[in-house]
Amino acid sequence: MGLLYGEWMMIVKKILMLVGTAVAVMGLTPAMTAHARSYLTITSSNKTSYNARFVRQGSRNDGIYYYAPYYTQQSAKTRDASGKNWQHRFVRVSQTVKLSNGATFVKFSWYGKTIGWVDQSALQKYSRSQNATALMNRAHFQGRALLFNNFTKGASHISVGYADATTKTATTTSTLFPIASLQKVMTGAIIEQLAASKKLSLNNKLSQYYPSVRNSGSITLRQLLNHRSGINMNETTPGTLLTSQAAEINYTLAQMQVASNGTYNYTNANYTLLAGVASKVTGQSYDQLVQNRIIKPLGLKHTYSWNALPANSSVANGYKFANGKNYQSKNVSQKLMSSLLGAGNYYSTPEDYYAIQKGIRNGKILTKNQYYDLANDYKINYAGGLYHYSGGIKRVRGSLSGAGYNNLLYGSEGNKKGVILFANQSPTRNIDSLGKTLYDLARYYNEN
Numbered sequence: 001m002g003l004l005y006g007e008w009m010m011i012v013k014k015i016l017m018l019v020g021t022a023v024a025v026m027g028l029t030p031a032m033t034a035h036a037r038s039y040l041t042i043t044s045s046n047k048t049s050y051n052a053r054f055v056r057q058g059s060r061n062d063g064i065y066y067y068a069p070y071y072t073q074q075s076a077k078t079r080d081a082s083g084k085n086w087q088h089r090f091v092r093v094s095q096t097v098k099l100s101n102g103a104t105f106v107k108f109s110w111y112g113k114t115i116g117w118v119d120q121s122a123l124q125k126y127s128r129s130q131n132a133t134a135l136m137n138r139a140h141f142q143g144r145a146l147l148f149n150n151f152t153k154g155a156s157h158i159s160v161g162y163a164d165a166t167t168k169t170a171t172t173t174s175t176l177f178p179i180a181s182l183q184k185v186m187t188g189a190i191i192e193q194l195a196a197s198k199k200l201s202l203n204n205k206l207s208q209y210y211p212s213v214r215n216s217g218s219i220t221l222r223q224l225l226n227h228r229s230g231i232n233m234n235e236t237t238p239g240t241l242l243t244s245q246a247a248e249i250n251y252t253l254a255q256m257q258v259a260s261n262g263t264y265n266y267t268n269a270n271y272t273l274l275a276g277v278a279s280k281v282t283g284q285s286y287d288q289l290v291q292n293r294i295i296k297p298l299g300l301k302h303t304y305s306w307n308a309l310p311a312n313s314s315v316a317n318g319y320k321f322a323n324g325k326n327y328q329s330k331n332v333s334q335k336l337m338s339s340l341l342g343a344g345n346y347y348s349t350p351e352d353y354y355a356i357q358k359g360i361r362n363g364k365i366l367t368k369n370q371y372y373d374l375a376n377d378y379k380i381n382y383a384g385g386l387y388h389y390s391g392g393i394k395r396v397r398g399s400l401s402g403a404g405y406n407n408l409l410y411g412s413e414g415n416k417k418g419v420i421l422f423a424n425q426s427p428t429r430n431i432d433s434l435g436k437t438l439y440d441l442a443r444y445y446n447e448n
Contacts, residue, residue, distance in 0.1 A: 040071045044098040051445055052108070052123035053090050053131065057083040066116035069097055069105035076117070083122050090131045092445060096120065112444040128445045129156045132438055136160050139434055140321040142425035144171060146350035147442040149417045151358075156447050157351070161425065163316040165327035174302055175314045176347040177422040178332060180340075180398030182407050184271045185374075185385030187342040188225055189360045190278050190289050192374040192384065196366075199281045202373075209277045214258040221277065223262070224270040226376060226383045230259045233269035235336070235401045242338035245285055249276045251339055264382065268343035271385075275342025286342055298359045303348040306337040315347065316424035318404035326425060330404035337400075344398060350420040358415045388413070397431065410435040417443050 054062075063070060063079030064086070070076055094114075095107040104120040132147060142161030148154075159171040194200050200221065206229070207216035215230060223229040233256035242248045249272060256269040275286040282289060287305050295303055309315060320330040337345050348356075358364075361371035374384035381387055387395045392414070398407040406426035411418015419438040427434050 039073060040069070040103075041100040042069065042072060042097045043100055046096050048093060048096050048106075049446075050093050051090065051126055051128060051131070051448060052093055053088050053126040054083055054086040054118075054122055055088070055124045057085075057087040057122065060122060062119050062122035064116050064118050065105075069099060069117045070103070070119070072099065080116065083118065088134075090126065090441070090445070091115070091123070093123065111440060127156075128441060128447045129158050131445075132156060132158055132441055133160055135434070135437060135441075136427070139427035139429035140326060140425065141421070141423055141427040141429075141434065142171070142319060142326065143177065143316065143421065143423035144173075144175065144350050145422075145438065146354060146420040147438060148354070148411075148419075149442045149446065151416055152351075152354060154447050156442070162327065163314050163424065165317070165319065169314065171316060171424070172314065173349065173351065175316050176302060176304065176309065176349065177316050177407065177424060178306070178337065178344070178400060178403075178405050179346055179348050179353060179422070180344040180400050180405060180407055181268075182353060182396050182398045182409060183342070183344050183346045185360065185396065186290060186294055186346070186356060187271045187274050187278070187286075188374055188384035189365050190293055191221065191225065191274050192366055192370050193293060194278060194281055195373075196370055200277070206273065206277075209280050210253070210273060213253070213273075215260070219258075221274065222376070224274050225374070225385070226264075226380060227266045227270055228262055228264055229270055230262065230265070231267055231269050231273075232257050232259065232265055233267045235268060236339075237333050237336045237401070238339050239335075241335050245276075245279065245287075245341060248272065248339060248341040252341070264380075266382070268340060271343035272341045278342075290346070294356065294359070294365060297364050298352075298355050300348075300352045300355060303346060303352045303356075306334070306340075306345045306347065309347060316405075316422075318400075319425040320404045321425060321428055330402070330425075332400045332403035332405065336402070344400065350422050353409070353420055353422075354415070357409065361413075361415070395432075395435075399426070406431050408432065408435045410439050 062083035064081040065076045066080040068076040091108040091110050093106045093108050097105050105117045106120045107117050108115055145158040147156040157173055161171055163169045163171045163175045195202050202222040204221050205217055206219040210216055219229045238251055242251055252269050252272040278289055279286055318331040319327045322328045360366045361368050375388055376383035378388045392412055394413050395410045404425050406423045408421040408431050419435055419442055421435055
């Protein structure tokens with residue numbers, strides 16, 4: 001039976017509707033494809049790891065893209081930041097991509113925080129040592145630095161300037177620096193060793209060893225270690241060179257004053273007395289104790305008493321930055337050095353000093369538990385020659401009156417991360433501030 005005219009018309013309309021839909025769909029497909037093609041594509045991608053800094057941003061002013069390389073997706077069509085604000089910033093590159101237009105973009109982080117993407121040409125490879133040197137030069141620091149974030153594996157060993165500006169003798173890894181108060185922990189470690197071997201107790205009274213000292217019957221050895229003895233003494237320079245340990249101790253006994261004990265008061269006299277106590281207990285001089293209990297066990301090659309420096313050694317002269325010029329002479333008085341028994345009369349290098357810090361808790365000098373005891377279990381800020389802060393940080397700073405030397409240790413209690421600065425020209429920037437900046441540099445960046 002044939003279809004009626006009306007039925008034929010309905011069929012034709014449906015066919016036309018289907019054809020129209022197909023045409024419409026076909027018309028949309030090219031439009032979507034064209035839109036996708038308008039973005040750049042990533043043709044290759046590689047993981048990498050190196051340090052760099054932004055350069056030439058005054059003229060280039062590269063775009064920084066937080067979410068993806070330039071124009072590879074909608075969120076990367078326009079810049080999120082400008083390179084002109086990043087000139088000479090130190091960054092870590094973690095990925096490199098090649099784009100369909102031939103450009104190379106890199107993904108970078110800044111002090112551990114991922115920032116985004118920038119054209120590779122905006123960056124120049126730059127090592128941690130180079131960046132640290134630039135920071136130290138900006139502060140007119142001259143001397144040595146050791147930066148580390150995995151103990152000493154891959155550490156940065158940095159030398160800046162001259163040990164002797166007159167002869168143009170460069171500072172090297174073997175140049176010796178007076179370590180000033182950074183020595184106190186060595187004296188503290190010897191006392192802790194003697195306590196561990198029952199040769200003394202940290203609760204012993206000073207009167208057992210120096211009964212003539214006022215109030216010595218109520219001053220304990222631990223109070224001496226923690227600068228809570230009530231003893232005070234200005235860092236004065238003797239009129240003559242002190243040529244024996246007895247003379248050094250007698251000078252301290254004559255110069256110091258004693259108030260009521262128990263409150264914190266930092267003074268070298270506490271550690272000179274501790275050096276004397278160690279000698280009384282063992283029958284050995286302080287220098288013999290340091291040699292036998294610290295230098296030999298650790299195999300140190302660059303640590304010496306002020307009056308036993310090798311004739312052929314390179315010893316850093318002291319300087320200051322003044323009137324816009326480096327290397328204005330500011331050397332240490334040998335008479336002053338002769339008065340700092342147990343408290344600041346040794347010379348060393350950052351590398352040797354790191355070995356000492358490691359040795360006072362790895363069993364070579366002290367066990368970890370003995371170290372905790374020396375640190376008074378972190379109950380107070382200063383104990384046993386070091387400051388201890390929250391977050392597992394330790395610090396100690398040392399300088400010498402009237403001289404250009406300035407030293408700092410700032411790092412983790414376990415010695416994995418940190419910075420050691422030995423300056424023979426004290427920086428114009430506060431050394432604690434400089435040290436914390438360099439510590440962050442060590443934490444977040446490897447050497448290369």
